Amino acid sequence: xxxxxxxxxxxxxxxxxxxxxxxxxxxxxxxxxxxxxxxxxxxxxxxxxxxxxxxxxxxxxxxxxxxxxxxxxxxxxxxxxxxxxxxxxxxxxxxxxxxxxxxxxxxxxxxxxxxxxxxxxxxxxxxxxxxxxxxxxxxxxxxxxxxxxxxxxxxxxxxxxxxxxxxxxxxxxxxxxxxxxxxxxxxxxxxxxxxxxxxxxxxxxxxxxxxxxxxxxxxxxxxxxxxxxxxxxxxxxxxxxxxxxxxxxxxxxxxxxxxxxxxxxxxxxxxxxxxxxxxxxxxxxxxxxxxxxxxxxxxxxxxxxxxxxxxxxxxxx
Amino acid sequence: xxxxxxxxxxxxxxxxxxxxxxxxxxxxxxxxxxxxxxxxxxxxxxxxxxxxxxxxxxxxxxxxxxxxxxxxxxxxxxxxxxxxxxxxxxxxxxxxxxxxxxxxxxxxxxxxxxxxxxxxxxxxxxxxxxxxxxxxxxxxxxxxxxxxxxxxxxxxxxxxxxxxx
Numbered sequence: 001x002x003x004x005x006x007x008x009x010x011x012x013x014x015x016x017x018x019x020x021x022x023x024x025x026x027x028x029x030x031x032x033x034x035x036x037x038x039x040x041x042x043x044x045x046x047x048x049x050x051x052x053x054x055x056x057x058x059x060x061x062x063x064x065x066x067x068x069x070x071x072x073x074x075x076x077x078x079x080x081x082x083x084x085x086x087x088x089x090x091x092x093x094x095x096x097x098x099x100x101x102x103x104x105x106x107x108x109x110x111x112x113x114x115x116x117x118x119x120x121x122x123x124x125x126x127x128x129x130x131x132x133x134x135x136x137x138x139x140x141x142x143x144x145x146x147x148x149x150x151x152x153x154x155x156x157x158x159x160x161x162x163x164x165x166x167x168x169x170x171x172x173x174x175x176x177x178x179x180x181x182x183x184x185x186x187x188x189x190x191x192x193x194x195x196x197x198x199x200x201x202x203x204x205x206x207x208x209x210x211x212x213x214x215x216x217x218x219x220x221x222x223x224x225x226x227x228x229x230x231x232x233x234x235x236x237x238x239x240x241x242x243x244x245x246x247x248x249x250x251x252x253x254x255x256x257x258x259x260x261x262x263x264x265x266x267x268x269x270x271x272x273x274x275x276x277x278x279x280x281x282x283x284x285x286x287x288x289x290x291x292x293x294x295x296x297x298x299x300x301x302x303x304x305x306x307x308x309x310x311x312x313x314x315x316x317x
Numbered sequence: 318x319x320x321x322x323x324x325x326x327x328x329x330x331x332x333x334x335x336x337x338x339x340x341x342x343x344x345x346x347x348x349x350x351x352x353x354x355x356x357x358x359x360x361x362x363x364x365x366x367x368x369x370x371x372x373x374x375x376x377x378x379x380x381x382x383x384x385x386x387x388x389x390x391x392x393x394x395x396x397x398x399x400x401x402x403x404x405x406x407x408x409x410x411x412x413x414x415x416x417x418x419x420x421x422x423x424x425x426x427x428x429x430x431x432x433x434x435x436x437x438x439x440x441x442x443x444x445x446x447x448x449x450x451x452x453x454x455x456x457x458x459x460x461x462x463x464x465x466x467x468x469x470x471x472x473x474x475x476x477x478x479x480x481x482x
Contacts, residue, residue, distance in 0.1 A: 074456035074466065081458040088366025092395070144433075151431060163396035167365050169431070170398060170482045171462075177434045178457055184435050236430050247435055 036100065037157045039224055045158065046101035047120065047217045048227050050110070051290060052149075053093030054121035057111060058298070059142060060086035061305050062126070071132055078178055082139070085171040092164045112309035116298045122210050123289040126298040133186055133193075133200035140179035141204060144240045145211045147172040148233045157225040180244045187248025198250050207286075211237070215290040319385035323356040324349040326384040333372040334461055337415040340373060344403025347394060355388030356381055361399045364462040401463075401481050413445045417464065418452075418478040442478050444469035452476075 036042055063083035070076040094107040124142060129135040150172060153165035186197040212234040221227030245251040287293040308315070320326075327349045328341035340346050340360070348359040358377055362370050374391040381389040401420035404412075409419035421440055437454035444452050449471035456466040457480075464477045 074458070077460070078456065078458035081462045084366035084368065084462060085364055086366070088362075088364060092365060147431060159396070163398075164365075167395050167398040170400075171364060173431055174457065174480070174482075177438075180433055180435055181437075181457075239430070240433055244433065244435065 037159075037224075037226060040158070040221070040226055042100045042102060044217050044221055045226065046097045048221050049093045049097035049100060049161070051120040051215070051217070053090045053097060053110075054119045054289075055125050055142075055146065056086040056093065057090035058119070058121045058301060059125040059139075060084075060090060061301055062129070063139075066129075066135060075132075082175045082178065085168075085175065089164065089168050089171070092160075096160050096164070108309075112306050116294050116302060117292045119289070119294065119298060119302075120292060121289050121298075123287050123293075123295050123298075124204075124207055124210060126289070126295060126301055127207070128297050128300075130203075131196065131200070132182075133196045134203065136179045136182035136186070137197070137200040137204045140176065140183050140244065141208060141211070141241070143172050143176040143179055145230075145233060145237055147176050148236045149228050149230065152228045152232070155225075156227070161226065176240075180240075183244055183250075184248040187245070187250045194249065197248065201245065201250055210286065210288060210290075213288065213290070218290075321384060323351040323358075323381060323384075323386055326380050326386070327356075327358050327377055330373075330376050330380045333369045333376065335412070335415075335417070337411045338404075338408045340377070342405045342408030342411065344401075344405065344408075345373070345399060351386075355390065356386050358389065358391045359394055360391060361394050363399050365395070367462065399482075401479060404479075412479060416445050416476055418442045418445050418467065418476060420479040420481040423481045440478075440481070442467055444472060444474070445476055446474055447472040 036045060060083040063079045063086070066079045067076050070079060090111070091107050094110040098105040098107065098110055124138065127138065129138060147169065150165040150168045154162050154169060156162040156165065183197060186193040188194070189197075212230050214229050214231045218227050218229055222229040242251060246253050287295055327346060328339060330340050332338055332340055332343050332345075335343065343363070345360050345363065346358065347361050348357075350357040360373060360377070370393065377391050378389050400423045402423045404420065412419045421442070437457065441450050442452050443450045447469060449469050452467045452469045454465060455468050455475060459466045459477050463479055463482075465480050466475060467478045468475045
């Protein structure tokens with residue numbers, strides 16, 4: 001079977017299929033070819049798909065928690081739609097991970113039957129939001145990062161990752177615009193909204209370094225043209241981050257990037273000037289989601305997300 | 318008894334969320350292949366998380382069965398990704414007649430980083446009721462992933478617009 005046909009097997013062919021846990025969505029693995037690009041370790045590819053899939057799955061769940069709690073109905077629709085896009089990306093990536101690892105696990109197994117230590121999402125995806133300003137700041141950071149990542153991943157040597165990325169780029173472009181527009185609206189709004197937006201950005205900023213820390217799996221797969229090394233995303237991220245925060249009057253306009261390269265989140269001492277953190281060594285001591293080390297927030301998310309699957313193991317309806 | 322070709326039957330199935338247009342007009346039918354073993358239909362989702370995909374697959378199989386075709390398989394492909402440019406002229410006309418402003422041309426990607434929009438994209442979208450062109454965005458995400466909510470200052474009516482992707 002050619003790769004062109006691989007996607008069909010990511011979906012079900014059963015008339016009764018619905019897409020929720022336990023509703024029989026277990027066939028998509030049947031017939032998915034185990035084809036891998038030359039020179040790619042299937043365990044490594046599976047681990048990489050889990051990273052990107054878990055980022056989307058966990059952030060999607062956090063966004064779903066905002067539905068019924070947003071400031072306006074339009075924002076509930078927006079957050080639900082963004083969450084739905086991410087859930088779709090997660091399903092494709094988890095299914096691909098299951099196929100690559102070759103143990104017969106499907107998307108339900110991977111989403112619903114793993115402990116926190118088995119998840120590989122960045123910790124930023126799982127963090128709770130104190131208020132709407134925190135949410136839009138976090139969504140802005142994560143979608144800016146994911147968009148830069150997916151954009152590069154469209155050139156992946158793995159045709160399935162490239163296809164998932166090409167579809168995701170169109171979606172995440174809208175996610176980033178939505179979040180950035182809220183950051184500007186609140187930051188450049190009333191004194192109260194400005195202060196709360198600023199507080200959210202100041203809380204978030206020290207948590208960003210994790211996004212650019214390269215895992216050996218990412219480095220290894222990037223070296224064979226399959227993955228993206230997140231360290232290569234930092235300059236683009238910082239450009240967008242700084243531009244939006246300046247427009248939102250959350251950074252002084254003088255903290256521009258004029259002249260040199262973008263300030264580095266990792267090690268540039270000037271980074272603090274533009275609102276991005278120095279002190280990468282401290283950051284590296286924090287929990288690192290890519291290695292399965294998480295904040296307590298992930299366990300809370302999984303308690304909720306996996307509740308039905310745990311209480312009715314193997315349940316089908 | 319078989320009525321029509323498989324492509325005609327599949328092409329006439331309407332979209333579950335946009336029932337005024339067919340799946341063919343929406344551009345999600347990529348291929349209909351009729352062979353001795355049955356009919357193979359290839360479709361593509363509009364968005365990664367499109368929740369209508371299961372309904373679409375079921376509707377296609379049901380239509381083929383009712384038209385007398387035997388075995389039917391519906392496959393999904395995600396590459397190349399769906400674009401609103403694939404919506405046909407008749408599909409655009411029917412969307413407008415139903416009060417949904419059809420999409421303009423999909424954005425052409427320049428080289429370099431994807432540009433960010435800090436204000437609603439300045440798309441010229443004509444009001445599907447009165448034709449006024451200077452309409453404004455109310456919300457970038459609407460009732461489904463593919464639609465945004467706009468407002469016409471001339472006739473003062475809100476309306477939906479299918480976003481270009």
